[in-house]
Amino acid sequence: MSRRALRRLRGEQRGQEEPGLGELGLAPGPDRGREWPQAAAKARGRPGVSNRFELITSEEPEDDLSSKEEPADARLKEHDVAEGSNEEPTPEDAEGSGQREGKGANQPDQTLFHLFLQPVLNNKPRKKKKKRKTKKTSAGETLEDNDLEDIDSLLEKIEDTSGLSQETQSGIIADSRPLLYIEHRNLNPENELKRYFGARAVLGDQRPRQRQRQYVRSTWLTAPKNTWPRYSKTGIAMQLVETRRGVQYFTFEHHREYQQVQFKFLDAVESMDPNNIVLLLQMNPYHVDSLLQLSDVCRMQEDQEMARDLVERALYSLECTFHPVFSLTSGSCRLDYRRPENRAFYLALFKHLMFLEKRGCPRTALEFCKLILSLDPENDPLCVLLLIDFLSLRAREYTFLTRMFQEWESHRNLSQLPNFAFSVPLAYFFLSQQEEHSELELSQARERAARLLQLALIMFPSVLMPLLDHCSVQPDGRVASHSFFGLNAQISQPPALNQLTSLYVGRTHSLWKDPAVMAWLETNVHEVLRMVDARDPLVEECEHKRKMRYQSAPRNIYRHVILSEMKEATAALPLEVTSQPVMGFDPLPPLDSIISYTRPERTNHPSSESTLSLFFRSLLPNFNLQGDIRHDGDEEAGAGQDLNQGVNRLMAAMRDMLANIQFQEPPRDDNPEGDGDWD
Numbered sequence: 001m002s003r004r005a006l007r008r009l010r011g012e013q014r015g016q017e018e019p020g021l022g023e024l025g026l027a028p029g030p031d032r033g034r035e036w037p038q039a040a041a042k043a044r045g046r047p048g049v050s051n052r053f054e055l056i057t058s059e060e061p062e063d064d065l066s067s068k069e070e071p072a073d074a075r076l077k078e079h080d081v082a083e084g085s086n087e088e089p090t091p092e093d094a095e096g097s098g099q100r101e102g103k104g105a106n107q108p109d110q111t112l113f114h115l116f117l118q119p120v121l122n123n124k125p126r127k128k129k130k131k132r133k134t135k136k137t138s139a140g141e142t143l144e145d146n147d148l149e150d151i152d153s154l155l156e157k158i159e160d161t162s163g164l165s166q167e168t169q170s171g172i173i174a175d176s177r178p179l180l181y182i183e184h185r186n187l188n189p190e191n192e193l194k195r196y197f198g199a200r201a202v203l204g205d206q207r208p209r210q211r212q213r214q215y216v217r218s219t220w221l222t223a224p225k226n227t228w229p230r231y232s233k234t235g236i237a238m239q240l241v242e243t244r245r246g247v248q249y250f251t252f253e254h255h256r257e258y259q260q261v262q263f264k265f266l267d268a269v270e271s272m273d274p275n276n277i278v279l280l281l282q283m284n285p286y287h288v289d290s291l292l293q294l295s296d297v298c299r300m301q302e303d304q305e306m307a308r309d310l311v312e313r314a315l316y317s318l319e320c321t322f323h324p325v326f327s328l329t330s331g332s333c334r335l336d337y338r339r340p341e342n343r344a345f346y347l348a349l350f351k352h353l354m355f356l357e358k359r360g361c362p363r364t365a366l367e368f369c370k371l372i373l374s375l376d377p378e379n380d381p382l383c384v385l386l387l388i389d390f391l392s393l394r395a396r397e398y399t400f401l402t403r404m405f406q407e408w409e410s411h412r413n414l415s416q417l418p419n420f421a422f423s424v425p426l427a428y429f430f431l432s433q434q435e436e437h438s439e440l441e442l443s444q445a446r447e448r449a450a451r452l453l454q455l456a457l458i459m460f461p462s463v464l465m466p467l468l469d470h471c472s473v474q475p476d477g478r479v480a481s482h483s484f485f486g487l488n489a490q491i492s493q494p495p496a497l498n499q500l501t502s503l504y505v506g507r508t509h510s511l512w513k514d515p516a517v518m519a520w521l522e523t524n525v526h527e528v529l530r531m532v533d534a535r536d537p538l539v540e541e542c543e544h545k546r547k548m549r550y551q552s553a554p555r556n557i558y559r560h561v562i563l564s565e566m567k568e569a570t571a572a573l574p575l576e577v578t579s580q581p582v583m584g585f586d587p588l589p590p591l592d593s594i595i596s597y598t599r600p601e602r603t604n605h606p607s608s609e610s611t612l613s614l615f616f617r618s619l620l621p622n623f624n625l626q627g628d629i630r631h632d633g634d635e636e637a638g639a640g641q642d643l644n645q646g647v648n649r650l651m652a653a654m655r656d657m658l659a660n661i662q663f664q665e666p667p668r669d670d671n672p673e674g675d676g677d678w679d
Contacts, residue, residue, distance in 0.1 A: 001063050002103075002606055006609055008271050008427065025594055031085075035492070041646075051650065057647060064408075065180075079220075079555070107481065110194075112645075116181075117499045121647050137319055137609075144449070146378055146520060174632075178331050179400075179403065179404060179407055179408075180331045180370050180373060180374040180377070181327040181329065181331060181370075182331070182367060182370060182371055182374070183367065184220050184328070184329065185327070186219050186363060186364060186366075186367040187221060187328075187364065187367055187368065187371075188223070188364070189356055189359065189361040190202055190223075190365045190451045191364075192204075192361045192363050192364050193217070193287075193361065195379065196360075202624060212334040216622055219316060219319045219320070220319070220328060221315045221316070221319050221349075221352075222312040222313075222315045222316045222319070224316055224451070225309070225312075227284070227285075227309075228316075229285040230312055231286060231316070231317070232286075233289065234284070234286045234288075234317055234321070235254060235255040235256075235258030235259075235261070236252055236253070236254060236255070236258055236317070236318070236321045236325040236341075237253050237255065237259045237321055238250055238252050238253070238321050238322055239253055239323065240253070240254075240323055240325060246332060247332050247334055248325065248326075248332060248333050249334045249335075249336065250323055250333060250334065251335065251336060251339055251342055252318070252321070252335075252339075252341040252342055252344075252345065253343060254341055254596075254597070254598075257286075260285050260310060261280070261287055262287075262289065263288050263504065263599055263600070264280055265277070265280055265287060265289055265293075266599060268280055269291075269293065269583065269585075270623070272506055274294065275295045275411045277290050277297075278294055281294065286313065286314075286316075286317040288314045288317055288318060288344040289344055289346065289585040291310045291311070291313055291314040291317070292310070292314055292344065292347055292348060292351065292584060292585045292587045293583070294309065294310055295307040295310040295311050295314075295351065295404050295584075295586050296311065296584035299599065304355075305416075306357075307353075307355075308359075309354065310350075310354050310395040311351045312352065313612075314344070314348045315348045315349070316351055318344065318345050318348060331374045333374075333375070334375060334376055335375045335376065336376070336588065336594065337376060337381035338590050338592055338593050338594045339593070339594045339596065340586065340589070340593060340595070340596075341405065341596065343583070343586055343589070345375075346381060346382055347373060347374050347382075347563075347585070347586075348377070349368055349371060350372060350382050350384070350563055352368060352564075353368040353387075354370055354563075354564075355374070356368065357391065357394070360390050362394035362395040363397070364394040364396060365386070365391050365394075365395075366391040366392060366394075366395045369384050369387060369388045369391050370388070371387070372384050373388065378557060379556070381554065381559070381590070382558050382560055382563065383554075383556040383557050383559065383560035384502060384560070385412075385414070385417065385419075385420075385506075386417065386419055386500070386557070386560055387403055387560070388401075389406070389419050389420055389423035389508075389562070390423065390507050390508050391421070392404075392423075392427070393423060393427060393430075393508070393511055394429070398427040398428075398430050398431050399431070401423065401424060401427045402424060402427055402428060402431070405420060405424045413457075413460070416459075416549065417500065418456075418460045418463055418497075418500050418501050418546075419503075419507075419508070421452075421455070421456035421459060421460060422453070422456045422463065422504065422508075423508065424452055425448070425449045425450070425451075425452035425453035425456060426449070426453075426511065426517070427447050427448040428445045428447070428449035428452065429445075429453075429520055431445045432445035432446040432449060437578060449520075449526075450520075450523075451525055453520075453521070453524045454524050454527055454528050454531070454540075457524065457525060457528045458531070458532075458538060458539055458542050459526055459542045459545070459546070460497075460501060460546075461489040462490045462497075462498075462501055463487075463501050463504065464485050464525065465485055465486070465487075465490070466490075466501070466505045467500070467505050467509055467512060467600075470505055470506070470509035471512055471513050473518060475525075477527065479525055479526075479529070482529055482532075484528075484532045484539075485525075493546060493550075494547075494549075494550040495574065496545070496550040496551065496552055496553035496557075497546065497549075499553055499557065499561060499569050499572045499573070500550075502566070502567065502569045502572050503560075503564065503566055503569035504562060504570040505534075505568065506566045506568035506569060507564075507566060508568065513665060514657060518550070541673075542610075549674045555588055555590065555591070558573065558577050558588055559587055559588045561573060562577075562587050563587060563589065564581055568645075569662060597609055602639075
């Protein structure tokens with residue numbers, strides 16, 4: 001029967017039959033198995049393939065694979081020899097390159113491709129590849145080891161750039177990142193609270209609400225809330241001033257509309273009425289200085305939640321105006337505190353930091369403290385160096401505190417601050433209590449802690465008795481009766497040093513209440529008394545340093561004491577600081593401020609003037625009780641003199657008028673008996 005008849009019986013059409021072995025090039029005949037693949041390869045421009053599925057289930061001999069990969073390996077070998085080792089290839093290398101069967105310099109790439117293609121390939125080629133790995137000459141092994149060393153070096157470089165910690169020769173883990181490196185995840189207090197209490201206790205039922213929340217801008221410093229007003233442009237912008245030695249200097253700028261709101265805010269502050277600030281915030285809900293000032297008012301009224309919310313809203317308003325290049329984590333961005341536009345960002349960060357510490361988030365507060373210090377580490381306008389040691393101890397970041405002391409002591413003299421002098425040995429003592437370190441490291445930490453604490457007690461003896469008093473610990477008779485730690489040590493110290501010691505004791509006394517810490521402190525106190533009785537020259541040297549230094553505290557320390565609101569330190573402020581008014585939105589502005597715009601002269605007068613002021617103004621139109629009219633030079637002095645003379649004349653005229661007033665008796669009625677009763 002012919003093929004046509006068979007197709008008709010099967011119901012098939014012409015052209016639907018399956019290709020035979022000859023058509024696929026697999027027939028045993030001499031023609032189809034040799035000619036068809038070569039012709040197809042010429043037409044497609046690729047090497048001849050005798051099987052359509054040869055790329056997946058290839059079972060080529062090893063010699064063919066090695067012959068195909070040999071030219072690429074030879075070229076890579078020549079490139080490595082020419083550029084890497086600068087040596088000519090030896091005959092052994094040339095011979096080994098021809099015998100390594102597709103392995104060698106391109107081994108890492110083949111391994112990666114093998115991992116990616118493993119689900120596709122069958123088991124037989126994988127077994128052959130495993131066998132080929134064992135068949136290497138000495139030259140091939142040397143080349144592969146060099147490649148592995150190169151990979152290890154590349155991985156080490158990647159770890160260095162990504163900021164991973166490395167182990168030093170002494171065995172202590174040293175962080176290769178910059179000291180003031182900021183991590184975004186540590187700026188979120190919820191991450192720290194989740195570690196303490198769990199995500200369910202922290203988030204609660206916030207997740208369903210967040211799904212319904214409208215789209216808001218993603219920020220790092222704070223998370224916007226649903227209760228906040230809708231954000232719109234406030235009129236603040238950040239500009240890049242200059243770049244010097246890899247450090248970028250930025251500044252905030254107030255546009256014309258924001259300046260007008262700022263002038264209204266100053267008028268509201270002068271009125272001494274918080275309701276005026278509330279009215280201003282209703283019209284401008286993201287005015288930064290109004291938010292900070294009203295936050296202080298709420299905090300004084302014991303409304304801590306509202307005060308914290310207002311500070312977070314101020315931070316959110318400022319973060320929305322960041323320059324695209326401004327980075328919170330790089331540590332190379334600076335803001336000049338002498339510019340009034342930049343001070344709001346410093347103050348908002350500091351106030352937010354204090355709320356975080358009271359909320360029980362010391363690790364997040366430490367990250368914000370590092371952020372403030374990175375904005376101006378040289379001048380430190382808010383003097384956060386007096387606070388960063390306490391936050392490090394609270395957050396149990398002892399390694400960071402000791403590292404900061406080691407790196408900054410040479411150029412910042414941190415040991416001359418009482419807080420670092422006592423907190424660093426305390427950090428070493430806590431490190432010596434950790435069991436994960438070796439015994440040698442623990443003994444070194446104990447020795448270093450004892451030595452630094454003795455130096456601190458000799459340099460600042462006035463810290464001991466107030467510290468024991470706050471901890472409710474009664475010292476023994478030898479310590480209480482000794483003149484070195486007695487009342488004379490506190491009276492004889494300069495006032496500036498008294499402020500620093502009072503600030504440290506009032507802030508960190510809770511960290512010394514541990515019985516183990518007290519026992520360690522007692523041992524070192526007796527050792528210091530032994531050195532004092534032995535007339536150690538170090539004692540006299542430290543006494544001379546105390547008298548020569550700490551004559552007057554810089555302005556940033558006063559600013560820090562005012563913002564911290566520590567009763568012990570605030571009581572020790574000098575009269576020149578307490579006698580001047582201190583505003584919450586700008587406490588103790590720098591004397592060398594850079595003013596970009598000034599407040600214009602006030603032509604209209606506030607409506608909340610007293611009756612006496614309005615009366616004086618009706619008699620003397622030039623009278624101004626609040627002294628808002630500003631003049632320059634001699635004109636200002638002359639105008640002030642004329643004003644005083646006019647007021648004096650007015651008061652004299654009023655006294656004469658009151659003295660000449662005679663009260664006449666009321667006229668008597670001619671009918672004294674009256675007209676009788678009404679009834």
